[in-house]
Each structure stands twice: as C-alpha cells, then as structure tokens.
Amino acid sequence: MAFGKGCHLHLIDGSAFIFRAYHALPPLTRKSDGLPIGAVSGFCNMLWKYIEDAKGSDAPTHAAVIFDKGSHTFRNDLYDLYKANREEMPEELRPQIPLTREATKAFNIACEEMAGYEADDIIATLARQAREAGGRVTIISSDKDLMQLVGGGVEMFDAMKNRAIGPEEVEAKFGVGPERVIDVQALAGDSVDNIPGAPGIGVKTAALLINEYGDLETLLARAGEIKQPKRRQTLIEKADQIRLSKQLVTLDEQTPLEFTLDDLELREPEPEQLMEFLNQMEFRTLTRRVAEKFGVEPPPVIETVAAPAASSSSATKEPEPETEQVPFDPDSYVCIRDAEELAKWLDEARAKGWVAVDTETTSLDEMKAEFVGVSLSIEPGKAAYIPLGHTSGEGDLFGGAERVEGQMDLEEALSLLKPVLEDDAILKIGQNMKYDFKIFARHGIRVAPIDDTMLMSYAMFSGLHGHGMDALSDRYLNHQPIPIKELIGSGKSQITFDKVDIAKATRYAAEDADITLRLWQMFKPRLHREQVTTVYETLERPLVPVLADMEMAGVKVETAVLSRMSNAFAQKMAQLEDEIGKIAGQPFNVGSPKQLGEILFDQMGVEGGKKGKTGAYGTGADVLEDVTTMEDTNPEAAKLAARVLDWRQISKLKSTYTDALQTHVNAETGRVHTSYVISGANTGRLASTDPNLQNIPVRSEEGRRIREAFVAGPGMKIVSLDYSQIELRILAHVADLPEMREAFKEGLDIHAATASEMFDVPLEKMTPEIRRQAKAINFGVIYGISGFGLARNLRIPRAEAQGFIDRYFERFPGIRKYMDDTVAFAKEHKFVQTLFGRKIHTPDIVSKGPAAGFAKRAAINAPIQGAAADIIRRAMVRMPAAIEGLPATMLLQVHDELIFEVEEKAVDKLIDAARATMEGSAEPSVKLSVPLVVDAGQGASWAAAH
DNA sequence: AACTTCACG
DNA sequence: GACGTACGTGAAGTTC
Numbered sequence: 004m005a006f007g008k009g010c011h012l013h014l015i016d017g018s019a020f021i022f023r024a025y026h027a028l029p030p031l032t033r034k035s036d037g038l039p040i041g042a043v044s045g046f047c048n049m050l051w052k053y054i055e056d057a058k059g060s061d062a063p064t065h066a067a068v069i070f071d072k073g074s075h076t077f078r079n080d081l082y083d084l085y086k087a088n089r090e091e092m093p094e095e096l097r098p099q100i101p102l103t104r105e106a107t108k109a110f111n112i113a114c115e116e117m118a119g120y121e122a123d124d125i126i127a128t129l130a131r132q133a134r135e136a137g138g139r140v141t142i143i144s145s146d147k148d149l150m151q152l153v154g155g156g157v158e159m160f161d162a163m164k165n166r167a168i169g170p171e172e173v174e175a176k177f178g179v180g181p182e183r184v185i186d187v188q189a190l191a192g193d194s195v196d197n198i199p200g201a202p203g204i205g206v207k208t209a210a211l212l213i214n215e216y217g218d219l220e221t222l223l224a225r226a227g228e229i230k231q232p233k234r235r236q237t238l239i240e241k242a243d244q245i246r247l248s249k250q251l252v253t254l255d256e257q258t259p260l261e262f263t264l265d266d267l268e269l270r271e272p273e274p275e276q277l278m279e280f281l282n283q284m285e286f287r288t289l290t291r292r293v294a295e296k297f298g299v300e301p302p303p304v305i306e307t308v309a310a311p312a313a314s315s316s317s318a319t320k321e322p323e324p325e326t327e328q329v330p331f332d333p334d335s336y337v338c339i340r341d342a343e344e345l346a347k348w349l350d351e352a353r354a355k356g357w358v359a360v361d362t363e364t365t366s367l368d369e370m371k372a373e374f375v376g377v378s379l380s381i382e383p384g385k386a387a388y389i390p391l392g393h394t395s396g397e398g399d400l401f402g403g404a405e406r407v408e409g410q411m412d413l414e415e416a417l418s419l420l421k422p423v424l425e426d427d428a429i430l431k432i433g434q435n436m437k438y439d440f441k442i443f444a445r446h447g448i449r450v451a452p453i454d455d456t457m458l459m460s461y462a463m464f465s466g467l468h469g470h471g472m473d474a475l476s477d478r479y480l481n482h483q484p485i486p487i488k489e490l491i492g493s494g495k496s497q498i499t500f501d502k503v504d505i506a507k508a509t510r511y512a513a514e515d516a517d518i519t520l521r522l523w524q525m526f527k528p529r530l531h532r533e534q535v536t537t538v539y540e541t542l543e544r545p546l547v548p549v550l551a552d553m554e555m556a557g558v559k560v561e562t563a564v565l566s567r568m569s570n571a572f573a574q575k576m577a578q579l580e581d582e583i584g585k586i587a588g589q590p591f592n593v594g595s596p597k598q599l600g601e602i603l604f605d606q607m608g609v610e611g612g613k614k615g616k617t618g619a620y621g622t623g624a625d626v627l628e629d630v631t632t633m634e635d636t637n638p639e640a641a642k643l644a645a646r647v648l649d650w651r652q653i654s655k656l657k658s659t660y661t662d663a664l665q666t667h668v669n670a671e672t673g674r675v676h677t678s679y680v681i682s683g684a685n686t687g688r689l690a691s692t693d694p695n696l697q698n699i700p701v702r703s704e705e706g707r708r709i710r711e712a713f714v715a716g717p718g719m720k721i722v723s724l725d726y727s728q729i730e731l732r733i734l735a736h737v738a739d740l741p742e743m744r745e746a747f748k749e750g751l752d753i754h755a756a757t758a759s760e761m762f763d764v765p766l767e768k769m770t771p772e773i774r775r776q777a778k779a780i781n782f783g784v785i786y787g788i789s790g791f792g793l794a795r796n797l798r799i800p801r802a803e804a805q806g807f808i809d810r811y812f813e814r815f816p817g818i819r820k821y822m823d824d825t826v827a828f829a830k831e832h833k834f835v836q837t838l839f840g841r842k843i844h845t846p847d848i849v850s851k852g853p854a855a856g857f858a859k860r861a862a863i864n865a866p867i868q869g870a871a872a873d874i875i876r877r878a879m880v881r882m883p884a885a886i887e888g889l890p891a892t893m894l895l896q897v898h899d900e901l902i903f904e905v906e907e908k909a910v911d912k913l914i915d916a917a918r919a920t921m922e923g924s925a926e927p928s929v930k931l932s933v934p935l936v937v938d939a940g941q942g943a944s945w946a947a948a949h
Numbered sequence: 950a951a952c953t954t955c956a957c958g
Numbered sequence: 959g960a961c962g963t964a965c966g967t968g969a970a971g972t973t974c
Contacts, residue, residue, distance in 0.1 A: 619953085685966080692969090693968095694968090697958075697967075782964085788964065852961080856961090867965090898957080
C-alpha cells in the first residue's frame with residue numbers, strides 16, 4: 004500500500020528504547036555463554052508490548068524503528084564538542100546493539116539507520132514526508148529534541164508514561180509552541196548534548212524572550228533593547244554561539260534516505276523467524292508468549308550447561324567448542340583489491356558493531372615496520388585480506404623492489420579504514436593490539452575502542468598457558484594456524500612479508516583475523532564467568548594506548564657516552580684476560596663456564612662439585628666468591644676467581660648494555676624504543692624487551708654510570724618517581740601486620756623497625772648488620788621464605804636462619820596465617836588472587852616433588868607482587884589525564900618506578916600530579932590500611948634522577 | 950635450542 | 959626420611 008491520506012506512520016526511537024531497557028533491567032546474561040543480554044531482553048519486551056498495544060482502532064499502517072549509526076554526525080563537523088561530554092557506552096551494552104537490530108528485523112519491523120545522521124534526523128525527514136503525503140505520524144519517544152516536530156498531524160507518544168505529547172504538552176515544557184522550540188533550545192543550550200546556548204539563560208528565560216520578540220532572529224537583531232544589562236551583553240556577545248546552537252538543535256528534515264515511506268508498511272511478524280531469534284537469545288517467557296499468541300508450538304529449549312559459579316579453568320585442553328564450529332576454509336577468504344569491495348566490508352563492520360583487525364608488516368619492530376596488508380573478519384569463517392605493500396624482486400641501493408599489481412593504494416585504503424578504526428561505536432578486535440595500534444598510530448590513526456584476545460586470555464588464564472595466537476587457536480579452537488615459517492622461512496634465508504605471494508598471504512593473514520574473531524566470541528562471555536571482567540577492563544585493556552604512547556615516545560640515549568664506556572671496558576677486559584691467562588698457565592675463553600670450570604676444579608684442584616644435568620661445573624658468581632676466600636689454601640685459584648668476577652661484570656656491562664643499547668637507537672627518532680609485554684609476567688608485572696629497559700644496572704657503581712647515557716632533551720629533565728617499599732606495604736595490609744602498619748604510618752625505616760621488633764633492639768641502637776638481616780628476612784617473606792634460602796642468602800647456618808624465621812612468625816603472627824591461608828586457597832581453587840581481583844593460576848600446587856615447593860612459594864608471592872603491579876598499572880592508566888596540559892611525557896616503567904621527560908619549568912608540577920596519581924591509585928577499589936609513599940628525583944639523566 | 954650467567958625489581 | 963628451595967623477568971654468550 005502506498006503511503007497517503009488515511010495512513011498512520013509510527014516511528015520508534017530505537018536508541019531511546021535500548022537505553023531505557025538497559026537501565027531498567029538488572030544485568031541479565033545469556034545462560035549458555037554469559038553474553039550480556041539484558042538490554043536486548045527489555046527491548047524485545049517493549050517491542051512486543053508495543054505491537055500488542057498498537058492494535059486498537061488507531062492502529063498504524065506503517066512503522067519503523069530508527070537507530071543511530073556511529074557517533075560522528077554532521078553536527079560534529081559543525082561543532083567538535085557536540086556531545087563531547089557523553090559518557091562512553093557501557094561495556095555490557097556495546098555487544099547488544101547489533102542484537103537489537105536483529106531483534107527489530109525478527110519482529111518484521113523496518114529497521115533504519117543512516118551514517119552521518121542521528122536517528123532524530125531520519126525521524127524528522129520521515130515525519131515531514133508523511134505529513135506532506137497527507138498522513139499522520141506518531142513518534143514513540145519522549146525525547147525533548149523531537150518536540151520541534153509536533154503539530155500538523157505529528158504527535159509524540161511517551162511509551163513509559165503512556166501518554167500522548169501534543170502541542171499543549173510541548174508548550175507546557177518549553178513555554179512556547181513546537182514551531183519555536185528550537186529558538187528556546189538554541190538559547191537555553193543543553194548540557195547533555197553539550198550545546199552551549201547562551202550562558203546564564205535557561206528554558207524559562209528563553210521562552211520569555213522568544214514570546215516577547217517573536218523569534219530568535221528578531222531577538223538577536225533587537226538585543227540592544229533588552230533592559231537587563233547582563234542578559235543584553237550575553238545576547239550581543241554570544242550571538243554566533245547561539246546561532247550555532249540553533250543549527251545544532253535543528254533536526255535535518257532533508258536527510259537523503261535510501262528508502263521510501265512505502266517500504267515501511269506494517270507487516271505481521273513471521274512467527275517462526277521471530278521465535279527462532281527469541282529462542283536463540285534464550286528468552287523463555289517471551290518465546291512462550293509469542294508461541295501462544297500465534298498458536299504454534301514453541302521451539303525446543305536450547306540445552307544449556309549451567310556455568311559453574313566458581314572458576315572452571317583447568318590446565319587440560321578445553322572441550323569448549325560445544326556448538327558446531329564453522330569450519331576453517333582458507334579458500335573462502337577474500338582478497339580486497341579495490342575501494343568498492345573494501346567499502347562493502349566496512350559497511351558490514353558498521354552494521355555488526357565490531358570487526359577483527361590484523362596488520363601484516365615488514366618488521367616485528369613497530370617503529371620500523373611498514374604496512375604490507377591489513378586483514379579483517381566480521382564473523383567466524385568470513386575474513387578478508389587487503390594487500391597494500393607487496394613487492395617483488397630484490398630491489399637495490401637505488402630503488403626499492405617493484406610493487407606488485409592489483410593492490411589498493413595505501414593512503415586510499417587507510418582513509419577508508421580510518422573512520423571505522425576510530426568510530427567509537429565499532430569495536431576493533433585484535434590479538435596483541437598494541438602492535439597494530441602503533442602501526443596505525445604512525446599513520447595518524449588512533450584505533451579505539453579495542454578488545455584484545457591476548458589480554459583476555461591473560462586475564463583469565465595467567466599461569467595456565469601462554470597467550471600467543473597459535474597456542475590459543477590450538478587450545479580453544481582446536482585448529483592449527485598456517486605457520487608463518489611456511490611463508491617467510493626461517494633463519495638466514497628468512498624473507499619479509501612484503502615478498503610473500505598475495506594469494507598465500509591472503510590465506511595466512513585472513514586466517515589470523517578469523518581466528519582472532521572466533522577467540523573473541525568465545526572469550527568475551529567467559530570473562531564474566533571467570534569473574535575477571537573488571538581486571539581486563541581496568542588493568543589490561545586501557546594499558547594498550549598508554550604503553551603504545553610510551554614506547555613510541557622512546558627515551559633519548561647518548562651513544563657517544565656508551566661508546567666511550569665500551570672502549571674503556573674493552574681495554575680493561577683485555578687486561579684481565581691477559582692476567583687470567585697467566586694465572587691459569589694458558590690462555591682460554593674466559594666467557595666459557597665449561598673451560599673455566601675445568602681449569603678451576605680439574606687443573607687447579609679447587610674442591611667443589613659438579614651440578615646440573617649437563618654435568619658441567621657450576622661457576623656462578625656465588626661459587627666464584629667462595630673460591631676467592633681460599634687465599635690460604637689455594638691463593639692462585641682465589642686470585643683467578645676474583646679476576647674472572649671482575650671480567651664477568653665488565654663483560655656483562657659491555658655486551659648487554661653499552662654495546663647492545665647503541666644498536667637499539669632508532670635511526671629516525673634518535674631514541675630507544677622498548678616494547679612492553681603486557682602479558683609477559685604471570686603476576687601482572689610488565690616485561691620489557693628489545694631492549695629490556697627494566698634491568699639497566701644500578702646496584703654497582705660501575706654499572707650505574709650507564710644510566711648517565713639516558714638523558715632528557717634540551718630544556719628538559721628526567722623525573723623518576725618510585726613507590727617506596729610497595730610490596731612490604733601490601734604485605735602489611737593483606738597479612739594484617741599491625742606493627743608493620745604502624746611503622747609505615749609513622750614513616751619509619753621499615754627494615755630497622757622490623758629488626759627492632761625481632762631482636763628487641765631499640766631503634767636508636769640499631770646496627771647496620773642487624774638491619775641487613777632483618778631486610779633479608781623481610782624480602783624472604785615476600786618470596787615464600789625457607790630456612791635454606793635465607794641461610795644461603797645471609798651465609799649463616801641453616802639452623803640459625805630457621806631460628807630467625809620462627810622468631811619472625813612469632814612476632815608477626817599474621818604472616819603465618821597469610822601464608823597458610825594463601826596456600827590453602829591455592830590448593831582449593833588452583834589459583835590465587837590479588838586485592839584487585841587479578842587471578843594467577845597455580846596448577847602445580849597439587850603436584851608432587853619439587854614442583855610443589857615452587858608452586859607454593861609462587862602462590863605466596865603472587866598476590867603481593869601482583870597487587871603492586873596492579874597499583875602501578877592503575878596509576879599508569881590514569882596518568883595521561885592527570886598530567887594533561889603539562890609539557891611532560893611518561894617514558895618508562897620499571898615495576899615500581901615511572902620515568903618522565905619534562906620541560907624544566909614544569910618539573911615541580913609534574914611531580915605533584917604524578918605523585919598524587921601514584922599514591923592514590925589503589926583507590927577507590929581498595930582502601931589500603933597503610934599509606935602508599937612515592938619518592939621523586941630529577942636531573943639531566945636517569946642517573947641523576949634516581 | 951638448551952644451558953649458564955647475570956642485569957633489574 | 960629424603961629432596962631440593964628464596965619471587966618475577968630478558969639478554970648475551972657458549973655449547974650441543
């Protein structure tokens with residue numbers, strides 16, 4: 004039926020329905036997999052009720068549900084702060100948005116949206132068209148922004164209050180008729196949508212003014228006549244802002260729609276289609292109601308395996324894929340070679356609200372990597388690869404290799420990808436997203452929002468297995484991906500990805516995106532079941548952009564300083580080698596523990612045993628140190644050991660630091676860019692690689708000088724802030740040690756205070772030796788103390804060490820309870836937890852033999868080390884906002900320390916802001932019973948800042 | 950690739 | 959009664 008006179012169009016504001024449903028209902032989840040489903044449930048119930056209610060005498064002939072699409076509209080182009088203070092869409096809600104589209108279609112109601120326009124604009128346009136065609140319109144919404152449309156056959160209906168909104172109701176709200184609503188809104192502004200309006204003028208005053216002058220333009224033209232000086236001044240000065248506001252609140256009645264009113268003709272739901280959807284969502288009640296209504300049998304209820312309340316994770320292979328899995332088919336993957344095809348895929352991503360993304364590049368180093376291709380996946384089995392930088396031939400000094408035909412232009416592809424990658428209504432899913440984030444960031448694209456399957460795995464399964472894609476695919480999808488080696492080879496003959504044939508690359512790269520999407524679909528609901536959603540969302544995921552920015556910033560390193568040190572070290576080493584050769588009676592490779600062992604123990608007759616599976620002599624520093632004490636029995640060996648120790652120290656500094664660091668200086672930036680592995684340590688700590696900047700020497704005077712090469716740029720300073728004794732403070736809190744808590748509150752030297760408590764020595768009579776022993780015990784406790792270990796560390800008899808430990812437990816009874824409770828918890832659950840909910844799995848806790856001992860100590864240590872890691876992660880996530888506007892950059896993290904580069908004049912401000920953020924970062928999640936204290940230092944170099 | 954050693958918190 | 963033991967990392971060099 005063509006739309007015309009006598010027709011009645013119902014327009015449902017879909018977004019309003021969704022939000023109302025979301026906020027009205029408790030957070031329901033789908034039973035079979037834990038998918039959040041509350042908003043969809045509410046949405047369906049509202050639609051059903053609407054259909055039932057709409058059947059009276061005034062029934063609609065045409066109807067549509069209108070949705071917003073994306074968040075960027077033409078209004079953002081007019082005013083970049085439009086809706087800028089909108090809160091992020093709740094995490095639980097995001098995956099439900101596409102489902103509400105599906106629900107609408109299942110109800111057989113037209114479902115419309117339009118990129119670049121708000122739902123309100125589509126509603127305005129349809130209302131105008133219907134009005135002009137002589138029909139009537141009812142807008143199902145109570146949104147005040149739609150009230151400008153009321154009149155001339157258009158009215159609104161508030162479904163919650165069950166009342167119509169006509170011209171009288173609009174006038175009651177705005178003080179003017181519908182035709183002047185936008186004038187009032189332009190003046191009054193709107194804090195929700197961040198429309199500025201005229202400062203100091205609200206709806207009441209606006210209506211007064213409009214009623215007096217007739218309309219907005221007249222008012223602005225005659226603003227000079229206004230008596231109140233403040234009001235007059237505002238209207239004159241802010242006229243532009245008010246006109247802009249009017250533009251923003253005015254709905255676009257000329258939205259270019261791709262459908263007509265006739266397409267919206269109301270249809271009865273198809274019972275089967277509808278029930279299949281409802282059943283899939285596992286809405287039992289509604290499914291039954293619908294079945295009754297249509298007089299058909301409800302479909303069989305989906306068998307659900309109730310999710311266990313506690314964690315169900317185990318070290319064994321998961322039998323997860325219960326439902327039929329779409330088979331992997333590399334031949335089905337699409338190779339995207341032109342803009343039309345890419346646009347098609349991106350539209351599907353928009354419709355779904357998510358897309359898995361993976362990049363292929365020429366290097367593992369994100370700071371050097373060039374784009375070779377991008378792969379996308381929208382649903383399991385459906386993936387595509389966009390080749391962008393494949394080359395052939397060798398290339399030479401004068402020209403790059405030849406570009407392979409049939410590839411999109413990189414810039415063109417990126418310009419199409421950018422709006423999707425930055426659209427906050429489209430979730431970008433990746434495996435190790437920090438890598439892809441950095442590649443895109445270097446091309447001016449900030450990917451957001453994101454999900455990362457590697458980090459999901461880390462949050463759920465830390466301690467159980469690795470989180471690389473191959474391992475996850477094998478374990479959870481029972482699928483072995485194409486090994487990268489098959490494409491690029493290995494070792495010396497390895498090639499870069501751009502040299503890979505496009506057809507092969509498509510099969511490999513698209514598969515990665517496919518796997519990532521499948522893993523995500525499996526992991527997302529499981530985060531809830533494992534109760535680590537908050538950990539993932541507050542401690543893992545938000546770290547991705549923060550770390551990416553730190554890594555991209557890099558730290559300035561003076562190669563000249565390092566080079567000078569290298570030369571000095573080389574000289575010293577040669578000298579020592581010479582001496583060592585003379586003592587040994589023959590030259591040998593000092594760097595070879597095997598040769599050294601044979602010379603020391605076989606030729607020079609030092610008493611000492613073999614160890615290790617290989618049967619080689621142990622020649623570690625502790626062994627050699629023992630040998631140096633044999634001046635009386637074997638003076639030659641003692642001397643040799645001492646020289647070797649010196650040589651080893653210098654060799655280490657040279658090869659690992661002064662030499663290697665220089666090779667890591669990026670040619671373009673002149674700085675060193677480390678890479679942090681978020682899932683690197685089981686406890687929640689980060690790991691730093693390529694190069695590792697978390698183990699730059701500091702303990703020895705010689706080594707510490709390497710930090711002099713880590714410098715600030717001109718006019719800048721290096722600032723270092725570190726948590727003081729954070730692990731002991733956490734121990735004092737979690738193990739409930741009142742004496743230690745008090746010591747921290749009083750700001751005492753904690754090791755001295757411990758010594759005083761243990762050995763009954765007053766603080767003023769403390770000796771360095773007693774304090775040293777107490778310090779060793781304090782650390783021992785954190786590591787899961789044993790008499791043997793403490794004895795070795797302090798080089799005292801085992802019985803004496805055990806005596807210390809007994810005494811410690813006696814004085815701090817909370818310690819023993821903490822240890823016992825933690826181990827018992829680990830045995831029961833096979834994991835331990837930090838204060839912030841991070842889980843660290845300890846499957847070996849039940850094994851027999853030495854592994855059990857390791858697992859036990861790891862279980863004792865993990866909640867402490869892990870909580871400290873959580874605390875600094877929280878600080879890092881908050882840091883960008885905390886130091887916003889300051890000329891400062893966060894550069895490095897070293898477990899309990901954050902390092903910044905700051906303009907000299909802002910050093911004090913930076914320290915204040917960063918310290919406050921760090922000291923307060925446990926809150927509000929955890930209120931510690933001990934204060935967190937942060938020490939700060941500054942200087943031209945890292946050495947000076949420490 | 951495994952092992953040893955040693956740098957850091 | 960014996961066995962092995964501090965917790966968490968990454969990199970370089972040697973050996974197999």
